[in-house]
Amino acid sequence: EAGVAQSPRYKIIEKRQSVAFWCNPISGHATLYWYQQILGQGPKLLIQFQNNGVVDDSQLPKDRFSAERLKGVDSTLKIQPAKLEDSAVYLCASRSQGLNTEAFFGQGTRLTVV
């Protein structure tokens, strides 16, 4: 079974530029998460989708971050404009239905804003 795919793996941009990350979850997984992991910290949930609907985006900085999940499969996370403090690893995870199912994570995208 293919895992969660993310691209790009690395991205360096200047502040005030825009950037987009892509995630392809495991086939059939209805739940998709985007997390931000700043160096030395635990992952922070940015947004959670159930199929193509948003379940939770309470910690998403909506003035600069946006996310969508077209047709309930792939998802993109966009930052516009980027700030220095956005430098982090952005992790995508997906999960199948069921109470005791774990989330599977992609390799992440490491963003550096200079």
Add this chain to the structure above:
Amino acid sequence: AQKITQTQPGMFVQEKEAVTLDCTYDTSDPSYGLFWYKQPSSGEMIFLIYQGSYDQQNATEGRYSLNFQKARKSANLVISASQLGDSAMYFCAMRDNTGGFKTIFGAGTRLFVKA
């Protein structure tokens, strides 16, 4: 509101010995799940073990066991017979099962296994 607390920023353990990584949580949901993940220096998040809030027995997976004390709201990870490859960051996570299945993570504990 949900909260996960890992109070040990770093831990050292001698190879072949057991180690306990602490995790406490707070939630008002009656149904929830607790998870532990390992994150090596390569960055991937590896699922280790799961404990449901209604599970009567403590979860075990090979060398990993979860010491679940519901009244104390703690879910400590025990790694037996530590190996050098166990050196990594370890994250405790919680998911509510009655709301939106939101999953939050603690700050993590870095484990160093000494030869």
